[in-house]
Amino acid sequence: MRSALTIAGVSVAVAAVVALVGAVGSFERQLLAVFQNRGIDLVVAGATTVQRLQSSLDEDLGRRIARLPGVKHVACALIENFSFPELDVLGVVVRGLEPNSFVLDEVALIEGRKLEPGDSDAMLIGKVLAKTLSKRAGDQFELVPGRHFRIVGVFDSFNLLESNSLVVPLAALQDLMDRRGKATVFMVVAADSSQAAVESLAAQIKPLAPNIDVLPARQYVDSLIEVRLARAVAWFTSTLALIVGTIGVVNTMLTAVFERTRELAVLRAVGWRRATIVKMILFESALLSMIGAAVGCAMAWLLTQLLRLTPTGRLISGEIGWDVVAQGCVLAFFVGIAGGGYPAWRAAKLLPTEGLRHE
């Protein structure tokens, strides 16, 4: 019973690591894919903004970047987050893009058409969000009270983040948010994608405006406060769970050592070395933890599926990477070793003569 409870404790800790850290990792990977799959070499965003997704840059900067030699494409994007509590849908990313932006070149339409120049109230909707909201091409959607957009197309995407997003004309979103002439980021594709050429291009862009960061996509994603916060919260929660799991292992193994005092004394009496006793206790605690890890991974999968049912769960892919599973297992192993360490030391310290007298 005690072992079962310890396994349960470790499995909760591992489930927290695998589910939370895994979900954050999956979100990061998808965000990165938004840039990398379109060959975006550099992202230009406000340097002083704590929340980069709220940075406000002059739209004109995009035109100046486009004029630089070595630039193949520049896309200007205004990014906003909308929630529709009445529809039980939170955290929908709305991207304002120029209809002829290269970002929309490879949009895979499954219904309707793309945005066209001159569209002012048109909207593209990702397939997963369309399904959640029960919308299709031709339907109207009220983005903010009193402001309706016409859904002109439904697109599919390899990327869950995109598949859960809305795209509207840049000018329309600027009007709606009262941010005329403003953009959140510029996405730059270099003519030459070699590292030296990209670095040189970044150096040319940097002086074009004060307080901007010109970053490769990976660095940009890493710098997002939302990602960093999510990562920190996931690890904080997981660390707490791991500490509780370790305490559980210590408690179980200490009790086991106490209960088996005479048994351990007999082993010492018949010639077992202290090191062998230590190894035996550590093996037992590591085994408990690894069983906990296996159960925890299964729980994490279940937890992920449950999280997908929450209002923001649309952004969770539900896939658990082997790297995260391995991370959970390695941590469980260390929980076992850390939790078994003190009991093993106590067991090794036991004098056979004392142990044999133990009732």
Added chain:
Amino acid sequence: MNNRAAETPRHIALSNCLLCAERLSKFYPDGRVQALDDLSFHIARGEYVAVMGPSGSGKSTLLNLLGALDRPTSGEVYFEGKPLAEFYPWDRFRCEQVGFVFQSFHLLPALTALENVQIPMLETRRSAAERKATAEALLELVGLASRRDHLPQALSVGERQRVAVARALANNPPLLLADEPTGNLDSAAAEAVLDLFARLHSERRLTLVVITHDSALSRRAQRLLRLKDGRLIADEPAGGNGPASRR
């Protein structure tokens, strides 16, 4: 009385002496309880020695010191002429040179008889197959071959003690130390264990040091050491076969 005030030799030259206790004293940690008081004696290789005395006379303490389970406050135990300190770490010494038999058997309840016998061998380099074969042979020796896959709770107390004897012999030690081995047994089971000891002594030339309250056991030994209040009050021939050791 055999307490000697003679100088303690660093190396005992008696070639036939397996164990030698020289002026052994043992105080328990608070320093007020003296369990053993200046004990000296020799035990020859192949000798069968019984140790008797009332409760609290220091018998178990003596056994612990002879088996390197504890260290004396003063004095020295010599094994094959060398002080036990030279055998440190004692785990290995106990593993290779000593077999212990306890009054309460102390078998591991979750392991079968065959597995219990293999426990001391886990500290040796013997392969699993060798360990198993040795354990089977030892269970055969103690007459429990057919009970090899039984857990201790499925065995009678007499059978448990015989498994414990087989375990004590696992690494073929020259010395067997037994603490009240018949103390928890009925007379028939005790008799079987004593027969086994007698066989081990005569056939394997095993050196046996057995603590007992059982006069039947002491009669089977060759030599009897009597303790009282931590002192050796008598060292005399018992009823068993074979020559008693000479000092």
